[in-house]
Amino acid sequence: MRSESPINPQFFLDARLRAFILGIMVVAFFFGFADQIYNRNFERLHIFLFNLCAGGFIILYHTENTARPSFRCYLFLAASLLYALLAFFNLYPPAALLSLFLGVLVETIRTRVFPIIPHDLFDPSVPVSDKYHHASILCLSLALFIATFVLLNSTALHWLPYKSLTLNVFFLGFSFPVSLITMSVMFSFIRRDDGPLSHLLQQAFFWLINLGVIVFFLFIIFEMQLAKVTIAVTLFLTVLLIFAFFLRLGMNMQQKQFLLSGMVFLVFTGITGIFYIILARYPAAYEQWGRLLLSCHAYLSLYGWSLSGLLILIRWNDFPLRLNSLLIIFFHWLVIGILAPIGKTDPFTAVAAVICYCLFLHLFFAETKVRPMNGAQQHERR
Structure with missing residues (x-):
């Protein structure tokens, strides 16, 4: 959060906008298992929809800090959805042009709020939550510009011969801006005294x-x-x-419980990431366990850690919520930590994971804000 500009009290209160962004997250989650229905690599679409389309839109809307998203935000959302489809269908030349356009669009929003040259990242007096926020939107634009080069390098330029410099590897870079905005949310709840x-x-x-x-x-x-x-x-x-x-x-607030849960997701993301790198050196073990371990790593990162921050940001003006936080957190872990990774190899578990994921989002958003008690209610409780 930019310390001098608290979040707009109307931020993400539009029920239709919430439903649409959550719908993108559900569709993204579904595409994570779609290769079991149709033998095609849906991973790219799965990652782009969550990180770039839903996550990128939330970052830009939060950066503008207005009651309603601007035309630029909606343009980014529409163009990023088209970009995800073009990349999925391997239509690289138009995808490269659209990636460049999206990067410029993000920069027009970033430079309205933050310095063009990001010198504030080096200023020790700037709150760290603000630095993470600026780094998040800056990494979003840089990721889009680099993606433009990666797409052109893979199809036409062939300047850099590295086999790992492909869109299938690079699209994971779009998860970093979403992770950084979650860090921004978390550090905004650190005591400053x-x-x-x-x-x-x-x-x-x-x-x-x-x-x-x-x-x-x-x-x-x-x-x-x-x-x-x-x-x-x-x-x-x-x-x-x-x-x-x-x-x-x-700070001892309801949001802290969800963010601590998100941090535990991130800890396990680190563990699975280390084991995956080590496992890659042993072909037999990698063949047997590699996909499951990578799935665990991806789901813990995206739908565990990053989703925790995005959900708090979307419901920022609703807290405290009238819900059982520990029960919701337990359900979150059941869906993302167990059902989703297993669902990558078992279609019945995949169906259960998608249903439970929708139920988790419903439970988190269905509960209303706790209303302060008036004097008569307080006297009655006593």
């Missing part, structure tokens, strides 16, 4: 996460296996430290 050590740690966490992910992506491109394990372990340890930090200094 705990002295210089707390401030220093938050700044260190910010750079460790951002530089770590960027370096990790470069190691993937250059296929540096040992370096990938090293940076993955470093990121995992950083996540553990952030988890302990938030557990200690996070």
Whole structure:
């Protein structure tokens, strides 16, 4: 959250807009299992719909901080949906042009709120929640610009010969902006009166996460296996430290429970990521367990950690909610931690996962805001 600009009190209160964005998330979740119905790689569509279309729209709408999304936001949503379809059908030349257009569109929104040159990221006086927010939208535009080059390099230019520099590998980069906006949400609930050590740690966490992910992506491109394990372990340890930090200094609010659950998802994302990198060195074991482990990693990251932050952001003006937080969190773990990964290889579990995912979203959004009691009600309770 930009500290000097609290979230607009009308942010995401439009029920139809909420339903549409949640619908995209449900469709994205469904496409994660669609290859069991029709033998085609739906993974790209699954990732794009959640990260770029739904996640990107939420980031831009949040950045504008207006009661209703602007025309630019809606244009991004429509163009990103078209982009996801073009990429899915391997129509790379028009997808590259659209990716470039989307990157420019994101920049027109970013530069209205944040500096054109992101010098605020290096300013120690800027709250870390604001830095994560700026880094999120900046990474979104950079991901789109880089995707333009990746698409052209794969089809026409062939300037860089690295076999890992493909859209199938690179589309995972669209998950980073959504992860960063969740970090922004989480760090907005950190107490700000705990002295210089707390401030220093938050700044260190910010750079460790951002530089770590960027370096990790470069190691993937250059296929540096040992370096990938090293940076993955470093990121995992950083996540553990952030988890302990938030557990200690996070404000005691209902949102903290959901964010702590999201952090546990992120911890397990780190564990599965490390094991997946190691497993890739053993072909027999990788053939047997690789897909299940990668599915666990993806679902824990996207629909566990990132979704936790996005849901809190969408319902920002509704908290505190009249619901059993622990029960909702348990159900979230059942769907994402167990049913979804198993559903990648079992169609009946996949159907159960999609149904339970819809039920989870319904339970989270059906409950209303807790209304403050008037004097007579308080006296009656006493």
